[in-house]
Amino acid sequence: MTVGSDPELLAFAGRLLERHGGLIEPGEDRLLTLLPPELAQVLEAPEESEIGGEEFPLLYGSPLLDRLVHLATRDAPVAYGQINFSYLKKAGFEQLLGQELIFSGANVRLASRAEARSTYLVLICHYVALSDERKEGLIRLGLHEGSGALIPELPDLWEAANPQFFPVAKAPPHFPVRLAAVLKYGLQHAPGAVERELQDFLASMRRRLHRDVKNTREYYEALRLEMEAGLGHPQLTDSQRQERAAKIAALPQEMARKITDLEQKYRVRVTISAGAAVRLLVDVVQLLLELEVHRVLRSVTVIWNPLTRRLDPLVCESCRQAMEKVYPTPLHGRIQLLCFACSRRSSGQGSGVS
Ligand SMILES: [Zn+2]
Incomplete structure (x- = not known):
């Protein structure tokens, strides 16, 4: 998988790490870095690493970028x-x-x-x-x-x-x-x-969560009705029928799990x-x-x-x-x-x- 780090982010990281005593060798889409121990600890990265590579992708939203931004603002002027x-x-x-x-x-x-x-x-x-x-x-x-x-x-x-x-x-x-x-x-x-x-961002996340939860409920309701209708099929053996009934009984739990996942997905961390x-x-x-x-x-x-x-x-x-x-x-x-x-x-x- 290619990670494709943003060149601007790489340049920002390179400047910042050099300012904090790191040695940088820019590659085409990544930085080879040698970091002083204290800096490596702050960034939770090994002293020798490839920033922007698969192990330490440098993307918007990546933990490494968050740590770099924190480092850049730690000593607020x-x-x-x-x-x-x-x-x-x-x-x-x-x-x-x-x-x-x-x-x-x-x-x-x-x-x-x-x-x-x-x-x-x-x-x-x-x-x-x-x-x-x-x-x-x-x-x-x-x-x-x-x-x-x-x-x-x-x-x-x-x-x-x-x-x-x-x-x-x-x-x-x-x-x-x-x-x-x-x-x-x-x-x-x-x-x-x-x-x-x-405010707008939070409202938009809440709206999307609400929409996805509603769709999920509708999906499971339709699925339940369909499966229940299937139970009456004359060719089903007893054990098949029991198996299907157990699946139907498990649907609410499965749906609850899906909804929890959605809540996680739309949770806002600031x-x-x-x-x-x-x-x-x-x-x-x-x-x-x-x-x-x-x-x-x-x-x-x-x-x-x-x-x-x-x-x-x-x-x-x-x-x-x-x-x-x-x-x-x-x-x-x-x-x-x-x-x-x-x-x-x-x-x-x-x-x-x-
Ligand atoms: Zn008071």
């Missing part, structure tokens, strides 16, 4: 930029507090306002969905680095604000050193975003990896709010974001979901900022409002 605004909103924040950010059941007072800087992350993720077909693409997520709050409009807005980029070594010290926590928040949001992106990240230092307005719930006080900092021209959402202090409607809930003498579901759960424990 990070760019650093700054966005300055010569004019920031100065007034009218009280009004936004009842509209863009709502604190349910709390007295809210705007204590102070200051111009500040905050850091944001635009995370670009690559996804591959494998089912009866393959689909891949990119999604972009915007997050506030400090809180991990998802800011859905950010990926569409930051470029138009003309960021100034820095070489990594000269990035200003404002960025939190550890990116891991923000990346984790980002990757938590990625599956939902990919699912929205794949892999997501971080492709690249842009970290942005942005001029913002920081508002200090004083909240009061049942005579318990707490101050809260919120950000007016000049990119989205609105207040950034806050994050539930229990489940980390971004929220525009906040349920400040007194708990052990302290106000917690919770989403509706978490505030319900918390007052259900009877530990809340006194």
Whole structure:
């Protein structure tokens, strides 16, 4: 059998493997490779192998290609930029507090306002969905680095604000050193975003599964009727009749097996990896709010974001979901900022409002 690797894929693999210390000898439709042990382990291939050959075919959808793509994005490049605004909103924040950010059941007072800087992350993720077909693409997520709050409009807005980029070594010290926590928040949001992106693809797989299952059921029903009709044939011996009756009895099981196979065939497996990240230092307005719930006080900092021209959402202090409607809930003498579901759960424990 000839495998017929795609020349573009072979070229991509060759460049990538060389960059990771592999030795490559390109053949007509495959690559002879000598890989350093660590690289061979990552790719789950022997140190000496023929990539693109029958043993390691390099095709869309092949596990080897997935591992190569993972390798290519493992060390996602990070760019650093700054966005300055010569004019920031100065007034009218009280009004936004009842509209863009709502604190349910709390007295809210705007204590102070200051111009500040905050850091944001635009995370670009690559996804591959494998089912009866393959689909891949990119999604972009915007997050506030400090809180991990998802800011859905950010990926569409930051470029138009003309960021100034820095070489990594000269990035200003404002960025939190550890990116891991923000990346984790980002990757938590990625599956939902990919699912929205794949809506049509998922629907198409579901439709095909439904169609094939329906056809399978109809086929087995017709087969059963035909076989049952055949049982009445006068020339059948008793043992032949028993044999056929047993076959009929086994049909539902056989059909169930076929349907399980179909479900496997149309199951969608998605892999997501971080492709690249842009970290942005942005001029913002920081508002200090004083909240009061049942005579318990707490101050809260919120950000007016000049990119989205609105207040950034806050994050539930229990489940980390971004929220525009906040349920400040007194708990052990302290106000917690919770989403509706978490505030319900918390007052259900009877530990809340006194
Ligand atoms: Zn919550």
